Amino acid sequence: QSALTQPASVSGSPGQSITISCTGTSSDVGSYNLVSWYQQHPGKAPKLMIYEVSKRPSGVSNRFSGSKSGNTASLTISGLQAEDEADYYCCSYAGSSPLFGGGTKLTVL
Amino acid sequence: EVQLVQSGAEVKKPGESLKISCKGSGYSFTSYWIGWVRQMPGKGLEWMGIIYPGDSDTRYSPSFQGQVTISADKSISTAYLQWSSLKASDTAMYYCASFGPGGWFDPWGQGTLVTVSS
Numbered sequence: 001q002s003a004l005t006q007p008a009s010v011s012g013s014p015g016q017s018i019t020i021s022c023t024g025t026s027s028d029v030g031s032y033n034l035v036s037w038y039q040q041h042p043g044k045a046p047k048l049m050i051y052e053v054s055k056r057p058s059g060v061s062n063r064f065s066g067s068k069s070g071n072t073a074s075l076t077i078s079g080l081q082a083e084d085e086a087d088y089y090c091c092s093y094a095g096s097s098p099l100f101g102g103g104t105k106l107t108v109l
Numbered sequence: 110e111v112q113l114v115q116s117g118a119e120v121k122k123p124g125e126s127l128k129i130s131c132k133g134s135g136y137s138f139t140s141y142w143i144g145w146v147r148q149m150p151g152k153g154l155e156w157m158g159i160i161y162p163g164d165s166d167t168r169y170s171p172s173f174q175g176q177v178t179i180s181a182d183k184s185i186s187t188a189y190l191q192w193s194s195l196k197a198s199d200t201a202m203y204y205c206a207s208f209g210p211g212g213w214f215d216p217w218g219q220g221t222l223v224t225v226s227s
Binding site for chain 1: 144146155168170211213
């Protein structure tokens with residue numbers, strides 16, 4: 001299985017909104033609503049930000065939201081803040097093997 | 110508080126064996142799957158496999174099948190990842206994480222850095 005496709009980098013200014021895409025196939029992202037998103041700051045462990053496409057774990061800011069259309073899932077961060085600068089990974093679970101995206105580096109200008 | 114605490118960094122030579130650990134606390138360790146994830150230097154996340162500590166049911170990523178062994182000791186709430194013969198290409202950060210029914214990983218351990226060098 002190939003990794004899910006994410007843009008290598010995205011950037012935005014404080015206060016703006018950005019969207020990170022995660023493209024798979026009808027066998028993974030398109031199959032189930034089991035897409036999760038992770039934030040990873042340098043030297044730190046990943047942190048769950050979104051699960052089951054659009055659900056937010058307790059404690060995660062409502063500036064983070066998720067959606068899916070067909071074989072592409074998306075993570076949107078609104079009201080960008082300096083602390084949002086990090087790597088972001090999507091993950092799809094089609095009932096057998098989790099599959100990660102290649103990761104996207106978010107730069108807050 | 111649900112917490113996963115991993116063993117410390119390791120420096121090994123090619124051909125040596127290694128077993129790293131991940132100890133769970135604050136929840137019923139035998140009731141949730143534990144997954145292992147590799148992150149090579151400067152690279153992304155790769156799922157290696159998962160284990161259900163309750164009965165040691167284990168699933169491996171095809172990429173890691175036969176390369177590593179995942180196990181668990183439910184009596185001490187600890188999962189393990191082991192290699193019988195390390196290679197330089199095994200140099201990476203390894204994370205354990207609780208694997209939820211919807212395919213999400215949460216929470217994560219702090220990571221164990223494995224360095225394999227002659």
